[in-house]
Amino acid sequence: MKFIRTILVTGFIATNIMSTAHADAQSDRTLEIAQSFLNAAGSGDGKALNTLMSDSFVWHNEGDRRIPWIGNWEGKEKVMGSFMPAFGKGLKVTSWSTDYSFSNADQAVFMGSMSAIANNTGIDTGKFTWAVRVHVENDKVQSWNWMEDSFAVSKAYNSAPESNEEIVQSFYDLLSNPASATAAKKFRDNVSDNWKSIGNYSGKDKTKGAFLGQMGFFAKLIPDLNWKVVEMIVEDDRVVVRSRATGTPTGPFFGVDGKGQNFEILTIDIHTIENGKIVKTYHVEDWAGALNQLKGK
Structure with a gap:
């Protein structure tokens, strides 16, 4: 009996070792096939996916059913065609x-x-997390649960x-509220990262970061700055704005100490918009007129 028991225990251990080795090999192959599918989906390789x-x-997408691609998609034809x-x-x-697999x-x-x-709104989702569970049999993906x-x-x-x-x-909300974190965030959301602010032909265009820095300077120097839109003309991807800028500098402005004097000037801007963001702004401001007013002329 002891001999038989030894044979049974040895056989049980050997069987477990074999099944574990088989499971590991199968796991590796499963991961290899699933990774190939993931790569094909990411690159849009329809032939490899098929x-x-x-x-x-079956491709199953969890989520809000108001999104057209959420739900259960069964069969190659429906997945590839719909x-x-x-x-x-x-x-x-x-x-x-x-990050993990x-x-x-x-x-x-x-x-x-x-x-x-x-694509329908031009709104950025921001960074979010995802996970997918993949079922593989006989080197074929049976289901993709996203x-x-x-x-x-x-x-x-x-x-x-x-x-x-x-x-x-x-x-203009930011120009009128240069110290507002809310206005600054809205500006950052609506202006592209490679935005150019062009005020002359020197080629020294102002960047998004430089403009936000200027707003911080204006918030301290001209706390009552107001940039009121008087007229806005929209034509396709161009927006032309005529506005009235007013303010009372608390210190020297462009080298002129107005000693409590304020200014009121005309400004003209031409904005170009692409994919829901301002990508370029040409602008002209009557700063010479502002300095004359601060000098009391």
Whole structure:
């Protein structure tokens, strides 16, 4: 009996070792196939996706059902013919990272972060997290269960896009409230990172960061600065603004100490808007007139 018991125990251990080795090999293969599928999806390689999908493949997206690509998509034809076009039309991915991946037998999991722009509104989702659970059998992906921060995506997709007038108005809201963190944030959201502020032909254009720095200077020097929009003309991606700027410097302004004098000047700006953001602004201000007023002329 002792001999038989030894054989049984030895056989049980050997079986477990073999099954563990098999499970590890299967896990590695599962992760390899799932990674190939992830790469193909990220690069838009439809041919590779079609090859890796099983005939009964299911792509499931968790999230807000008001987003067109959320739900259950069953079969290659439906995934490639309906889901992929809906997703491509709806969202433009701007950043992507896979931070974790692991597998066990026929299941693999990936987790990471991404950001995107909703094409219908031009609104940026900001960076959000995602995860996907993948089922692989016989070197084919059986199911792809995708989970994302549905709130971030839904907020971007379902928000009403700002009009060009509203986008440009945020520029003057900051000029009129240079110390406001809220106005500064709105300006940063509505102005592209490579925005150029062009006030002459010297080629020394002002950047977004330099402009925000100037606003901090104005907040201290001209605390009552007001930049009122008098007229706004919108034509496609161009917005022309005539405005009236007033203020009372508390110290020397362009070398002139007005000693409590204020100014009122005319300004003209031409803004160019692309994808919901101001990318360029030509501007002219009557600063010579302001200095004359501060001098009491």
